[in-house]
Amino acid sequence: MPNFKLKGNDLYDNHSHKIATIRGNDLYDNHSHKAAVIRGNDIYDDKSHKIAIVKGSDIYDAHSHKIGNISDIKKQIDGALGGTTLAALWLCFVR
Numbered sequence: 001m002p003n004f005k006l007k008g009n010d011l012y013d014n015h016s017h018k019i020a021t022i023r024g025n026d027l028y029d030n031h032s033h034k035a036a037v038i039r040g041n042d043i044y045d046d047k048s049h050k051i052a053i054v055k056g057s058d059i060y061d062a063h064s065h066k067i068g069n070i071s072d073i074k075k076q077i078d079g080a081l082g083g084t085t086l087a088a089l090w091l092c093f094v095r
Contacts, residue, residue, distance in 0.1 A: 002078035
């Protein structure tokens with residue numbers, strides 16, 4: 001059973017507390033502080049340092065080490081569709 005739920009552009013934990021929001025290519029925490037930026041298949045932190053890249057269904061860290069895949073993330077986040085935004089949510093708020 002997933003511990004997180006994606007409703008529209010908001011990510012909630014299993015207690016229905018909002019923990020993240022997607023606004024365009026940016027991810028914000030529950031206090032509206034920018035946590036990540038998505039540029040194509042690359043994910044950057046709030047200081048513009050590359051933290052991950054999505055290649056197909058696999059997710060790699062900035063050093064090209066595989067850290068996960070989209071199908072595993074979908075098991076943790078209910079309502080997730082896939083893609084780089086999903087990987088960024090998982091990386092910044094779930095993992």
